[in-house]
Amino acid sequence: MNTELRIYIAGGRIKIMKHLVTGAAGFIGSNLVKELLERGEEVIGVDSFSNYYSRELKERNLLGILNNKNFMFIEADLFTLDLNQIFKGVDYIYHQAAQAGVRSSWGDEFEVYNQNNILLTQKLLEAAKDCNSLKKFVYASSSSVYGDTDQMPMTEDQRLQPVSPYGVSKLGGENLCYLYYKNFKVPTVSLRYFTVYGEAQRPDMAFHIFIKAFLTGEKINIFGDGKQSRNFTYVKDIARANILAAKRAPAGEIINIGGSGKGIVLNDTLDLIKELTGCETKIIYKEKVKGDVKHTSANTSKAEMLLNYKPVVSFEEGLKREVEWLKRIY
Numbered sequence: 266m267n268t269e270l271r272i273y274i275a276g277g278r279i280k281i282m283k284h285l286v287t288g289a290a291g292f293i294g295s296n297l298v299k300e301l302l303e304r305g306e307e308v309i310g311v312d313s314f315s316n317y318y319s320r321e322l323k324e325r326n327l328l329g330i331l332n333n334k335n336f337m338f339i340e341a342d343l344f345t346l347d348l349n350q351i352f353k354g355v356d357y358i359y360h361q362a363a364q365a366g367v368r369s370s371w372g373d374e375f376e377v378y379n380q381n382n383i384l385l386t387q388k389l390l391e392a393a394k395d396c397n398s399l400k401k402f403v404y405a406s407s408s409s410v411y412g413d414t415d416q417m418p419m420t421e422d423q424r425l426q427p428v429s430p431y432g433v434s435k436l437g438g439e440n441l442c443y444l445y446y447k448n449f450k451v452p453t454v455s456l457r458y459f460t461v462y463g464e465a466q467r468p469d470m471a472f473h474i475f476i477k478a479f480l481t482g483e484k485i486n487i488f489g490d491g492k493q494s495r496n497f498t499y500v501k502d503i504a505r506a507n508i509l510a511a512k513r514a515p516a517g518e519i520i521n522i523g524g525s526g527k528g529i530v531l532n533d534t535l536d537l538i539k540e541l542t543g544c545e546t547k548i549i550y551k552e553k554v555k556g557d558v559k560h561t562s563a564n565t566s567k568a569e570m571l572l573n574y575k576p577v578v579s580f581e582e583g584l585k586r587e588v589e590w591l592k593r594i595y
Contacts, residue, residue: 281335283398284511285309285355287343287389288362292465293405293458293503295326297359298336300504307335309355313342315381317364318468325594326465343385348392355396357511359403360389363435366469367409367556370431382434386441394449401452401511402442406519408459408496408561410436418496418527418564421457421519429556439519452516456506459523459563463500463583464590475535476588479544480595489553491532496563498524499583502576509572518571523563524583525576537581541588 284301288294289310301308310327314320330336339351343362352358364370364381386404393402409432411419427433442453466473478485506522514520535548568574578586 281305281307282356283307283309283354284357284359285311285352286359286361287311288360289338290314290323290326291361292326292467292470293461293500294359294361295323295465296463296500297361297504297507299330300501300508302330302333302335304508305335309337309339309351311339311341311343311346311351312362314340315364317366322465322468322594344388348389349395352392352396352399354398356398356400357403358389358393358399358401359405359507359511360386361405363405363438365431365467367429367431368554369469370429370434371555375430375434378430378434382431383437383441386438390441390445390451390453394445394451399452401454401514401516403507403510403514404438404442404453404455406439406455406457407432407435408457408521408563409558410439410457411558411561413558417560418562419521420564421521421567428558431556443517443519446517450516454510454514454516455519456510457519457521457563458503459496459498459521459561461498461500461503463587465500466587471531472534472538472584472587473591475538476542476591477595479538479542479546480591482544482546484547484549485535487531487535487548487550488557489531489559490550491535491548492530493557494528494530494560494562496523496527496561497529497534497580497583498522498563499576499578499580502578505577506568506572506574509574513572515571518567520568520571521563521565522568522574523565523576525579528560528562529580534584537584538588541585
């Protein structure tokens with residue numbers, strides 16, 4: 266039994282830690298919940314089932330864990346909950362809930378990003394500062410805060426210049442976390458995720474779209490020339506990084522969490538998906554859209570030093586697992 270997040274107390278008994286995951290039915294949140302439950306931890310999950318994508322897919326993410334005796338699921342809007350009551354006795358908070366999507370964050374839609382990514386984070390931090398049991402508040406940030414930069418690999422101390430409203434909203438959450446750490450000693454840590462993929466991936470995300478298209482014969486639209494590259498990170502490595510951050514990260518830190526490849530070209534991923542699915546489809550190249558960056562690459566030396574984090578799943582293996590997951594749906 267993995268006891269990494271347990272502490273031993275007088276009499277040799279084990280105190281089980283209590284974890285709260287926001288966005289628990291979502292892509293990363295559901296994988297984090299499963300990882301914690303597999304370790305025997307007690308988990309409270311909160312999700313509002315927002316209409317950003319299919320409720321059916323989110324419910325699928327929770328299959329097999331809703332009846333786990335260590336899991337309590339709350340379907341609710343976090344803005345309406347008595348957070349002081351919900352946080353009572355909680356040791357670790359993982360704030361995964363957010364309005365996702367770079368391309369849809371422009372114009373009037375930014376109001377939703379402001380509400381769900383900035384104002385909600387502030388509301389959670391307000392309640393967290395009064396939670397005496399809290400050991401760590403782990404915030405899900407994004408490599409989008411770096412913007413379109415020539416400095417590769419990206420390091421936590423370089424200039425931040427997001428090129429999308431989504432990136433601005435995630436950076437706003439990061440800054441709030443630091444403010445509440447600095448002024449109220451809330452033990453926050455922000456993790457900058459680099460292009461997450463794997464089982465339960467949202468239907469608006471690239472690999473879900475690509476794999477579905479290969480499996481169903483739909484065409485694929487690529488925005489740009491396909492030569493853009495990303496540091497892809499497998500979702501279960503992200504879940505492990507959250508748990509390591511909860512246990513080991515010093516409060517107030519900001520840490521890159523990247524995958525096993527420094528930078529993988531988009532066209533190469535399409536070739537691999539074709540091989541894994543054994544299917545053909547038509548690929549159409551279109552004009553690059555505003556807010557998309559050309560390259561991302563994570564310097565993860567800080568994560569290695571502070572968390573002893575290293576990705577354990579290769580890109581090929583992680584993509585194979587996502588293909589198998591989507592085959593069961595499509």
